[in-house]
Amino acid sequence: MPAVPSISGRTPADNGGARHLAAIAFVDIAGYSILMSEDEAGTHRRWMALLANIVRPGAERHRGRIVKSTGDGVLAEFPNALDAVEWAREVQEAAHREETTQDSLIALRIAVHVGEVMTTQDDIYGDGVNIAARLQEYGEPGGIILSEIAYNLVRAVYGPQARDLGYLHLKNFARRFRAYAIAGPRSSAWTRRWLRTSRPSIAVLPFVEQGVPIEQTYFGDGIVEDVIGALASLQDVFVISRNSTLKYRDRSADLPLIGNELGVRYILSGRILRSNDRIRISAELADAQTLGVLWTDRVSGDTAELFAVQDRLTERVIQTIAPNIYGAEVRRVARTRTENFDAYDFMLRGLDLIYRLTPEEFNQAQVMFQKSIEVDDSYATPYALTALWHSIRVNQGWSSDQRQDFAAVDRFAAAALERDPLNVWALSLSGHLRALLFRDFEGAISLFDRAIYASPNSPFAWARSSPTFCYLGDGAEAQRRAEEAIRLSPFDPQIFFTHTALGHAAYVQGNYQNAVVWGRQAHAENPRYTANLRLFVASLAASGALEEARDIGGVLLKLDPDFHVRKFSESYAYRDPDRRAKLAQHLLLAGLPE
Numbered sequence: 001m002p003a004v005p006s007i008s009g010r011t012p013a014d015n016g017g018a019r020h021l022a023a024i025a026f027v028d029i030a031g032y033s034i035l036m037s038e039d040e041a042g043t044h045r046r047w048m049a050l051l052a053n054i055v056r057p058g059a060e061r062h063r064g065r066i067v068k069s070t071g072d073g074v075l076a077e078f079p080n081a082l083d084a085v086e087w088a089r090e091v092q093e094a095a096h097r098e099e100t101t102q103d104s105l106i107a108l109r110i111a112v113h114v115g116e117v118m119t120t121q122d123d124i125y126g127d128g129v130n131i132a133a134r135l136q137e138y139g140e141p142g143g144i145i146l147s148e149i150a151y152n153l154v155r156a157v158y159g160p161q162a163r164d165l166g167y168l169h170l171k172n173f174a175r176r177f178r179a180y181a182i183a184g185p186r187s188s189a190w191t192r193r194w195l196r197t198s199r200p201s202i203a204v205l206p207f208v209e210q211g212v213p214i215e216q217t218y219f220g221d222g223i224v225e226d227v228i229g230a231l232a233s234l235q236d237v238f239v240i241s242r243n244s245t246l247k248y249r250d251r252s253a254d255l256p257l258i259g260n261e262l263g264v265r266y267i268l269s270g271r272i273l274r275s276n277d278r279i280r281i282s283a284e285l286a287d288a289q290t291l292g293v294l295w296t297d298r299v300s301g302d303t304a305e306l307f308a309v310q311d312r313l314t315e316r317v318i319q320t321i322a323p324n325i326y327g328a329e330v331r332r333v334a335r336t337r338t339e340n341f342d343a344y345d346f347m348l349r350g351l352d353l354i355y356r357l358t359p360e361e362f363n364q365a366q367v368m369f370q371k372s373i374e375v376d377d378s379y380a381t382p383y384a385l386t387a388l389w390h391s392i393r394v395n396q397g398w399s400s401d402q403r404q405d406f407a408a409v410d411r412f413a414a415a416a417l418e419r420d421p422l423n424v425w426a427l428s429l430s431g432h433l434r435a436l437l438f439r440d441f442e443g444a445i446s447l448f449d450r451a452i453y454a455s456p457n458s459p460f461a462w463a464r465s466s467p468t469f470c471y472l473g474d475g476a477e478a479q480r481r482a483e484e485a486i487r488l489s490p491f492d493p494q495i496f497f498t499h500t501a502l503g504h505a506a507y508v509q510g511n512y513q514n515a516v517v518w519g520r521q522a523h524a525e526n527p528r529y530t531a532n533l534r535l536f537v538a539s540l541a542a543s544g545a546l547e548e549a550r551d552i553g554g555v556l557l558k559l560d561p562d563f564h565v566r567k568f569s570e571s572y573a574y575r576d577p578d579r580r581a582k583l584a585q586h587l588l589l590a591g592l593p594e
Contacts, residue, residue: 019118019126023084023150025064026111026132027055027074027091030141030260046106047072054094062087067124075133077117077124081153084112085182088144096142109260111136113147134170135179137256148178158182169291201238201264204228206249207281209272220272221246221348223281226310227268232457239457240264241489259288262490266294277303283313343376347385354389355494357396357528365389383416384425391429395531397560406437427451428464435468436573444468459489459498466501471573475508496525500532507539508579515539523552530560534568538586549590557592565592 029047036043055074059066064078064087078084088110095108113135115128131147139145146154151162161183167176204227207220225242232239240262248258255267270283280300286293299309350368353361366389372382390408399405410433416426431447434440448465455461463485469478482501492498503518519536522529533556540549557563569584588594 019116021114022117022119022124022128023064023078023081023112023114024117024124024128024132025074025076025078025084025088026113026129026136027076028109028136028139029072030107030109043106050091050095050106050108054091058087058090058094062090068122075124075129077119081112081114081150082157085144085146085150085154085158088112089182092142092144107141109136109139109141109143109145111139111145111147112150114149114153115147130172131170131177134173135168135177137254137260138165138168138179140181140183140260142183144182146180146182148180151180201240202231202266202268203240203245203258203262203264204231204242205245205258205267205269207270207272207283209274223272223306223310225348226307227313229455232455238264239488241457241459241492244489244491246493247491255286255288255291264288274303279303279306279309281309281313343372343379343382346372346375347379347382350382350385354385354392355526357392357526359398362389362392362398378419380416380420380423381425383412383419384423384429387412387416387429387433388425391433396528397530397563406433409433410437422450422454424451424455424458424461427454428458428461431468432464435471439471439573439575441468441472441575457488459485459492462488463498463501466498467504467573470501470504470508471575473508473574473576473579475505478508479505496522496529496532499525500529500535503532503539504535507535507542512539512543516543516545527555528559530556533559534563534587537590537592538583541586541589546589553587553590553592563592565594 051069051074055069055076056066059076059078062078062083064076064083067075067077069075076084076087078087091110092108095106111132113128113132115126115131117124117126117128135145135147145165146162151158155162162180163183165179165181167178169176204224207224209220221242224245228239228242244262258267259265265288266285267288268283268285270281273280278300279302280298282298283296284293285295297313299313301309346368350365350372353365353368356362366386369382369386369389372379373386387409390405390412393399394402394405394409409429413426413430413433416423417430420426427447428451431444431451433444434447435444445465445468448461448468451458451461452465462481466478466481466485469475469481479502482498482505485498485501486492486495489495489498499518499522503515503522506512506515506518515535516539519532519539522532523536526532533552537549537553537556540546540552565584565587569580569587572580572583574580574583
């Protein structure tokens with residue numbers, strides 16, 4: 001390619017502090033805080049390797065320089081826009097190759113802008129730098145975002161590949177800036193996490209409760225859960241699970257960052273003020289891309305009117321983001337729930353306790369569900385969660401009478417469906433039970449289909465349906481369903497269940513190395529979850545890691561001292577007896593008692 005003259009007629013290193021035009025590139029690691037919390041050492045190591053092997057040498061090849069690097073980003077200066085964009089493309093392509101090779105989840109966002117800056121030996125200053133920094137917040141992981149001036153300078157080369165993003169509102173700037181995006185190579189893992197669908201997409205952030213102790217914030221979480229539940233019932237709306245928005249409870253609402261992390265266009269936030277028997281809820285719906293506020297509202301009333309207030313709030317939100325959905329449709333698909341505040345309160349307390357998996361807290365969860373039922377026998381959700389409680393009790397090896405607990409699962413799930421035929425918890429758990437206990441796979445799949453039809457955005461339904469396809473030997477479909485659950489709820493606190501399902505799917509497909517990876521991930525997230533430990537042990541043994549398999553087997557036996565391979569494998573739900581025999585062989589290889 002012929003040389004392109006610099007904007008200023010000189011190289012970045014020769015500017016001597018004078019003001020001049022330059023192409024500024026700002027690089028940021030997408031989801032850096034999440035990656036560091038998951039694997040601090042590995043993330044740092046991969047980032048340092050990218051800097052040393054790709055970012056810095058590439059800048060030199062394109063006549064630029066790395067001005068400075070931070071923990072999760074890089075600021076670079078180039079003599080012209082084309083050099084900056086060419087460098088950005090090379091960095092993204094090389095980072096993608098590294099990501100694919102190393103099974104890394106690192107993805108970069110790169111912004112390029114051309115503006116006036118003042119350069120010193122150690123830094124560059126000016127609005128141009130600030131614009132580039134703010135612009136990258138709107139970038140997609142693996143892609144490049146260009147300001148209008150940078151786009152115009154490279155349009156002859158990259159115009160056909162660029163997508164017009166319109167005018168963006170950058171933080172701390174009064175005027176809006178037009179921007180363009182160039183897509184880059186992205187791995188399947190990041191594509192799932194960052195996918196923007198053609199449907200209206202929304203995340204509901206935890207509502208801030210004023211004057212409430214931290215141990216009582218479950219009340220506001222419950223309001224959000226009901227709003228999300230109604231939204232998730234609409235097939236034309238993509239909704240992020242409440243469990244994946246809890247991480248933003250104590251963080252300032254940086255809308256571009258949240259929109260990019262969750263892959264949504266719209267964000268609903270709000271505040272709750274309780275005073276004696278009165279409650280006031282204020283809410284705001286914003287566009288995470290333009291930062292425009294689309295709608296605000298404030299509703300109040302007596303505590304006894306809480307649910308009517310929520311219904312009005314939910315209907316207004318839906319009509320704003322999906323105007324083709326009318327209020328009558330909203331009311332038709334809205335989830336059936338109790339109108340009794342105490343029943344609702346007890347249900348939320350139990351839901352908060354059930355997956356902590358310590359015996360004391362686990363048993364207290366069942367007490368909360370029972371109290372909810374006693375207060376309002378017509379309320380379906382605590383019946384469904386009681387069925388879940390009995391199912392977990394068996395899987396953990398805590399049941400003194402498995403038949404009695406399985407019968408309770410069947411009874412409480414049926415009771416929930418009698419009260420609400422579209423209750424996604426009850427439908428999903430009933431399907432899981434039909435497959436696990438009775439090997440009625442066709443009946444199970446029918447129940448899962450009903451659950452997903454009733455709530456297509458329910459990660460619970462997608463995740464719970466995954467193991468049934470493992471029992472049938474269809475690991476690919478099991479994997480697809482678990483991946484869909486993660487796409488809908490990528491930061492779910494109970495994601496250990498879905499990672500267990502992914503490990504199971506890999507094990508069924510004979511991909512034991514991947515099964516070990518997912519088993520290890522689920523074990524780190526919840527070391528007390530015995531359903532994962534059993535599959536993790538088998539996967540380790542199958543992959544030849546016998547020493548680690550024996551170590552994890554010891555952990556399993558501490559949690560479930562009565563575990564025996566033959567009893568477990570012979571009653572396991574695999575339809576193919578040869579598959580059950582192979583599972584037993586792998587467990588015995590790990591030294592577990594026959």
